[in-house]
Amino acid sequence: MDTEAQHMERDRSSGPAEGPEEGSRSTHVRDRPVMSVTWGRAIFLGMLCTVALLLFSAFVLQPFLIPSGSMEPTLRVGDRVLVNKLAYRFGSDPRRGDVVVFDGTGSFVQEPASGGNAVGELLHGVAASLGLAEPAGSDFVKRVVGVGGDRVVCCDERGRLQVNGAPVDEEYLHPGDHPSDVAFDIVVPDGRLWVMGDHRSNSRDSRDHLGQPGGGMVPVERVIGRVDWLGWPLGRLGSLEGTDAFTGIRPADAHHG
Structure with a gap:
């Protein structure tokens, strides 16, 4: 068992x-x-x-790849900046001295022809919005020099830019550059901006479109945002330095009055 x-x-x-x-x-x-x-x-x-x-990039903060040297030494080729899209969303307007990114369609470039590669343009737009590709050919980065109503003149007897009769000490200019090799005397219409690059001898800006429709003036509604920060390279990481060049300039209405 x-x-x-x-x-x-x-x-x-x-x-x-x-x-x-x-x-x-x-x-x-x-x-x-x-x-x-x-x-x-x-x-x-x-x-x-x-x-x-x-x-987030579409409505708040967009990376932007700097494609040219027109804003040197402030911004260099290959820099990646962060564009504050909320800067002018709540009643504020661009001010003199602001560095802005804007759509130059109708002011700096002609209206694009239809019938392009829609898929390719979409993919490029996505990459550009993330700072991974150069921006669209209609997007520019420049410094605001004149706002609506301002009289901007170049140059006075000492070779300086004037806004509303006051000389501007443009300390941000590229070393060796003059304020402008092209003489001009313009009044900025309301709702528009006169913009220029810091590297004046290497910048196609409002001066280059004086004889064209719009006269090189950028509509305020075409401004994408204000450049507030440098995101790359790491050695220059931080907020973009402002300028005191336009401090004390009287408003246009006070000057003309």
Whole structure:
């Protein structure tokens, strides 16, 4: 009886046992759904983060790649700046001395012809909005020199720019540059801006469009935002320095009155 009991006990303990191959196979099969769920969640989270980043870039803060040297030494080729899109959203207007990014369509460039590569333009627009590609050909970065009503003249007898009769000490100019090699005397219409690059000898700005429709004046509603911070390179990371060059200039109405 003891011998039979031992045999029965052995049979019960060894019956459901599985070989090493079967056990590993069943474990592998069970792991597959878990991995697919993990990958699916990662892809979803990645898409969600991308959409959130694009929305943030579209309405709040947009990276902008500097494509040319027209704003040197303030901004250099390859710099990535952060454009504050809320700067002029709540009743504030661009001020003299602000560095702004704007859409130059209709003022600096002609209206684009229709029928381009829509998919390519969309992908490029997404990359540009993240600061990964050069901006659209209609986007520019310049410094505001005159606002609506201002009389901007260049140059006085000492070779200085004047705004509303007051000379402007433009300390931000590229070393060796003059305020302008092109003489002009203009009055900025209301709702528009007169803008110029800091590297005057290497900048196509409002001066280059004087004889064209609009006279090189940029509509305020075309301003995308104000450049407030430098995001790259890391050695220059920080807020963009302001300027006191326009401090004390009287408003246009006070000057003309």
